[in-house]
Amino acid sequence: MAEPILQLRDTRLRLAGNAGPVDILHGITLSVGAGETLGLVGPSGSGKSSLLMLMGGLERATGGQVMALGHDLTAMDEDALARFRRDHMGVVFQSFHLIPTMTALENVATPLELAGHADAFDRAAAELETVGLGHRADHYPSQLSGGEQQRVALARAAAPRPAILLADEPTGNLDGANGQAIMDLLFGLRDRHGATLVMVTHAPDLAAICDRVVRLRDGRIEGEDAGTATRGKPQAAE
Numbered sequence: 483m484a485e486p487i488l489q490l491r492d493t494r495l496r497l498a499g500n501a502g503p504v505d506i507l508h509g510i511t512l513s514v515g516a517g518e519t520l521g522l523v524g525p526s527g528s529g530k531s532s533l534l535m536l537m538g539g540l541e542r543a544t545g546g547q548v549m550a551l552g553h554d555l556t557a558m559d560e561d562a563l564a565r566f567r568r569d570h571m572g573v574v575f576q577s578f579h580l581i582p583t584m585t586a587l588e589n590v591a592t593p594l595e596l597a598g599h600a601d602a603f604d605r606a607a608a609e610l611e612t613v614g615l616g617h618r619a620d621h622y623p624s625q626l627s628g629g630e631q632q633r634v635a636l637a638r639a640a641a642p643r644p645a646i647l648l649a650d651e652p653t654g655n656l657d658g659a660n661g662q663a664i665m666d667l668l669f670g671l672r673d674r675h676g677a678t679l680v681m682v683t684h685a686p687d688l689a690a691i692c693d694r695v696v697r698l699r700d701g702r703i704e705g706e707d708a709g710t711a712t713r714g715k716p717q718a719a720e
Contacts, residue, residue: 487551487646487678488514488537494545495532495701506532508701509546516645519672519679521689521709524698530682531650533698537680538573538648539563551645568597572639572677574668576651578631580623580638586610586630587619590638597642609637613667629660636664640671647671649681653688665691 495507507529514520514537522530535541536548539555548555551570555563567573580589587606594602610616613633623631632652639647649668653661665688672679681692689695692709 485516486513487516489549492546493543496544506701517676519692521692521695522682523689528698529701530698534648534650534682538571570645572644572647574636574639574649574652576654578635582623585620586634590641594641605641609641613637629656632664636667643675647677647679651682
């Protein structure tokens with residue numbers, strides 16, 4: 483494996499429930515190499531999305547350690563985590579999470595503006611062209627199909643050129659053709675910029691095209707397999 487870009491050491495997650503604390507993840511130890519594509523699979527409730535949220539600092543571990551790019555996410559406060567995500571991570575959600583009062587262009591440009599890029603709108607426009615939506619830049623989310631909204635969400639995640647891209651069921655709300663288009667775009671980002679991709683999916687055939695597949699059950703790693711990795715290896719980041 484390449485030099486680890488993500489490392490979890492005996493990581494645990496316990497959340498408060500109506501009937502008392504609920505243990506979601508039980509001592510997860512896992513490394514993800516730079517430029518690797520990793521698929522997370524398992525039945526509903528196995529902890530896949532929770533594990534992804536820990537990797538992105540969107541959920542705070544209640545035990546163990548989460549390291550990203552050599553930084554201890556478990557030691558950061560919320561402001562530091564937000565800055566770290568802004569500078570190093572892109573997150574793609576199943577439910578898109580676009581800002582409804584902003585156009586596609588504005589949605590993609592927002593994280594670039596927050597990061598202080600003077601050319602935020604030019605970069606956003608270029609990224610929308612990359613995902614085939616240059617002609618829809620001035621449209622609002624309500625005017626876009628589900629597949630188009632997911633492509634805008636992917637462009638928003640990709641525009642800052644993140645070292646780590648996290649995708650939670652990125653094709654879950656899409657039909658087969660749109661789902662395949664999103665997968666091609668995700669792996670294209672990996673190929674163009676050397677991003678590390680971690681993807682949660684219920685679809686074994688999608689996970690299998692990753693370099694590695696980790697199987698979870700009941701909040702534990704059940705096992706892992708080598709993916710088919712039929713796509714090209716990533717090029718060096720620009």
